[in-house]
Amino acid sequence: MTRTVIRGGLVITAAEEVKADVLIEGEQVVALAASGSTVAAGWTADTEIDATGHYVIPGGVDAHTHMEMPFGGTYASDTFETGTRAAAWGGTTTIVDFAIQSVGGSLREGLDAWHAKAEGNCAIDYGFHMILSDVREDSLKEMDALVAEGVTSFKLFMAYPGVFYSDDGRILRAMQRGAANGGLIMMHAENGIAIDVLVEQALAAGQTDPRYHGEVRREVLEAEATHRAIALARVAGAPLYVVHVSAASAVAELATARRQGLPVFGETCPQYLFLSTDNLAEPGFEGAKYVCSTPLRPREHQAELWKGLRTGDLQVVSTDHCPFCFAGQKELGRGDFSKIPNGLPGVESRMDLLHQAVVEGRISRRRWIDIACATPARMFGLYPRKGTIAPGSDADLVVYDPAAEQTLSAATHHMNVDYSPYEGRQVTGRARTVLSRGTVIVDGGRYLGRAGHGRHLARATCQYLG
Ligand SMILES: NC(=O)NCCC(=O)O
Numbered sequence: 527m528t529r530t531v532i533r534g535g536l537v538i539t540a541a542e543e544v545k546a547d548v549l550i551e552g553e554q555v556v557a558l559a560a561s562g563s564t565v566a567a568g569w570t571a572d573t574e575i576d577a578t579g580h581y582v583i584p585g586g587v588d589a590h591t592h593m594e595m596p597f598g599g600t601y602a603s604d605t606f607e608t609g610t611r612a613a614a615w616g617g618t619t620t621i622v623d624f625a626i627q628s629v630g631g632s633l634r635e636g637l638d639a640w641h642a643k644a645e646g647n648c649a650i651d652y653g654f655h656m657i658l659s660d661v662r663e664d665s666l667k668e669m670d671a672l673v674a675e676g677v678t679s680f681k682l683f684m685a686y687p688g689v690f691y692s693d694d695g696r697i698l699r700a701m702q703r704g705a706a707n708g709g710l711i712m713m714h715a716e717n718g719i720a721i722d723v724l725v726e727q728a729l730a731a732g733q734t735d736p737r738y739h740g741e742v743r744r745e746v747l748e749a750e751a752t753h754r755a756i757a758l759a760r761v762a763g764a765p766l767y768v769v770h771v772s773a774a775s776a777v778a779e780l781a782t783a784r785r786q787g788l789p790v791f792g793e794t795c796p797q798y799l800f801l802s803t804d805n806l807a808e809p810g811f812e813g814a815k816y817v818c819s820t821p822l823r824p825r826e827h828q829a830e831l832w833k834g835l836r837t838g839d840l841q842v843v844s845t846d847h848c849p850f851c852f853a854g855q856k857e858l859g860r861g862d863f864s865k866i867p868n869g870l871p872g873v874e875s876r877m878d879l880l881h882q883a884v885v886e887g888r889i890s891r892r893r894w895i896d897i898a899c900a901t902p903a904r905m906f907g908l909y910p911r912k913g914t915i916a917p918g919s920d921a922d923l924v925v926y927d928p929a930a931e932q933t934l935s936a937a938t939h940h941m942n943v944d945y946s947p948y949e950g951r952q953v954t955g956r957a958r959t960v961l962s963r964g965t966v967i968v969d970g971g972r973y974l975g976r977a978g979h980g981r982h983l984a985r986a987t988c989q990y991l992g
């Protein structure tokens with residue numbers, strides 16, 4: 527079996543920071559020992575990686591991506607091949623993507639279709655959540671089988687009537703089923719019925735620019751839906767994970783519920799932490815680059831999201847990576863903001879943007895690893911195989927240069943999208959060497975990975991207790 531040792535780095539996990547060497551055999555970490563100790567000095571290996579002056583961190587776990595997702599008459603522009611390669615460049619070694627049940631279709635058909643898209647194409651390991659678009663008696667029964675085979679989380683939408691939307695009755699039934707079979711319910715919490723009324727009224731009043739996307743998707747309609755989702759989860763006796771939280775008042779709803787002891791969890795995304803309605807209001811049609819749902823909020827919300835991440839009222843930062851090119855895709859909504867495909871790219875830049883938050887003193891190094899690696903792995907049943915560095919864990923590791931300066935740009939990123947929402951932003955820190963199950967897939971600016979190296983991950987049920 528191939529032996530690799532990573533020497534001299536500062537090993538950072540959610541639990542501790544230690545100057546340690548890491549020994550890998552085959553695909554797994556087998557031992558850690560203090561750098562310079564006689565134990566570490568005695569290790570022989572086929573490959574030695576020098577991590578002096580660098581961090582050694584677990585590969586990022588991005589629990590919210592949409593490769594090749596159909597939306598608004600087009601498809602997210604990253605395939606599983608291009609999107610997972612870009613993830614690897616950015617130090618993310620696991621994604622959990624969303625398979626989609628179509629209306630009238632079964633969960634099995636949806637899941638099979640997503641397996642077919644991903645299999646043989648991924649550079650890194652991947653799992654699936656299932657989007658429930660049509661909660662029927664038979665699809666509720668199918669949830670049990672999916673949980674048994676490692677698809678242990680289900681996303682429901684209170685938004686997008688006529689597409690993914692479920693009414694409260696359907697949501698309650700799915701939550702009851704999840705409570706019984708261990709499947710974690712993930713919620714897109716926005717009052718889509720009310721939003722559609724406001725969309726119609728805005729368009730009738732000639733308000734067609736991208737910034738109106740943010741105006742009609744009112745903060746109170748995110749907070750109200752979050753409150754309602756929590757109430758339904760309480761009635762069902764089910765835990766709840768609210769995705770892409772962007773509004774301060776939605777964080778407050780989660781915080782209140784958590785103070786009452788309810789098992790409710792929240793995820794936010796880099797776009798809500800670093801971008802705002804100022805971007806949506808950029809001149810001409812530029813704002814289309816920032817159209818996603820939930821929408822970007824006024825800048826003041828950012829402080830509340832950071833606070834939530836520090837206090838633990840928000841647990842995870844995922845990307846909701848769902849890229850659409852400006853040319854030919856975002857442009858579908860010129861003259862009608864409601865036709866702009868919703869979603870932003872981000873799978874490659876998440877680890878670096880969050881490290882920038884460490885540099886700026888917003889979060890600690892360990893919290894960085896907690897929200898980007900360990901907690902998403904626990905939340906979605908992948909821990910300790912993913913999300914940490916310990917004997918028995920997969921050797922998904924990143925040798926991270928905390929002093930590297932880089933400028934985020936579409937000219938240099940690897941995502942298959944023709945713009946960067948962070949164009950020109952300077953960040954400090956970058957993945958130098960990335961290993962996926964013991965194989966070096968990125969090293970010093972060279973891509974060494976291959977489509978098909980990544981394997982499907984059958985996940986356990988939620989391991990996160992709060
Ligand atoms: N978030 C977004 O705008 N697009 C992807 C679909 C979703 O997560 O709701």
Ligand SMILES: [Zn+2]
Nearest residue numbers: 714769770819
């Ligand atoms: Zn969503």
Ligand SMILES: [Zn+2]
Nearest residue numbers: 590592846848
């Ligand atoms: Zn999403």
